[in-house]
Amino acid sequence: MLIKKSLDDYLEALSSREATPGGGSASAAVGAMGAALVLMVAGITRPKLKKRDQKKLDKVVRDLKHALRRIKQIIDLDVKVYRDLIKSYQKVKNQKPSHPAARKQIQIALSNSFRLQADLALLIAMVKEITPVLGRYAKGSIANDLTVARGFLDGGFLGALATARINLVYMTSSRKEHFERGLSQLEKKYHGGKF
Template sequence: MNELTIEGYLTELGKKEGTPGGGSAAAYIASMSAALIRMVADIQKDKKAYADYSEEITQALEASHALRKAFEQLAKDDAVAFEPVLMAYKLPKGTDEEKERRQEEVQKAIKGAAQPPLEMLEKSHDLIDLIEQLTRMKMKGTIVNDLMVATLFVGTVLETAVLNVTINTKLLSDANERNALEKKAIERLSTGKQRISQLRQTIEYFLEKNEWPESI
């Protein structure tokens, strides 16, 4: 996947024998959100009206770029995350020892497959941090619309990441481990949705009235 163009990736995504799936696609959507956030910050960096925020803007530029790269890597990680599970299921199971080893490897691989979407949940909150930071600067113009798009993208990523956590955890035989992972994912989704909802209300207020709410 390292050398794929956007067209090549979408072709691969649409093939029945292709490696990437919904989790990988969500990670690329998150990377687009990060890129949009960086664009908004980049537009503001040299404007006199935001001179007081120069340090914050510089930090946002660096953080958004780092997050974009992180999500690009997560897209690749997620695309291959289930392969070890399939390989584990193919291990021999003729003897009790082989069955035990196969079960251990399957469970280990399943936990590994759940890691990319769990990481997406965490890093999605980092994207939300940046969007909140930029809205507090009370910027003007059509770039606020791009900030809304970035916000909507993050909401989609949060929902998708939880789906991809639970599709894996359902295969875990250890109920305690399964419940712990699912609880963590659902909590991060719930908190993220609350933050996204507040951001949407705030940005929608500006888009409708061309001014930011006093409470921001």
């Protein structure tokens, strides 16, 4: 499991000539760093707040922890989903002529890869949506960590969008346009500050 490796080992794997881990896993890792920093800011800020504000922040922290847990899972899950996609392509390549069921398997694998990265983008957007709330409470140097977290979140979000979209390029599904519209709406909300 990549998530259990040291950062150095993960970076070595990422920089190797192997196809995995790749951009999808890296996007999740960057998003996880952003979410973790947001959690740190919440943890440091909480004791300085009034009880009423602490209770509001406690719900935010629960949501953040849930999102971080799911984002961390995607670091490894992306590798599995990508390998499944490659296996699907290899099945078609090895069959002469290629069997319709094998081509359908490619479309299923592309859809799974797309959905995983679209889910990652949504999770990161949910974390980013929380940052203005924390920004009201975070004062002094800890506010800088929130700025750094936003940078990580932006990087993870853009990576997840790009990885989701590359899967759309190869999809033949009638839902392809629907998926692209959904991504475009999410991207617009994210960059418009609606998240």
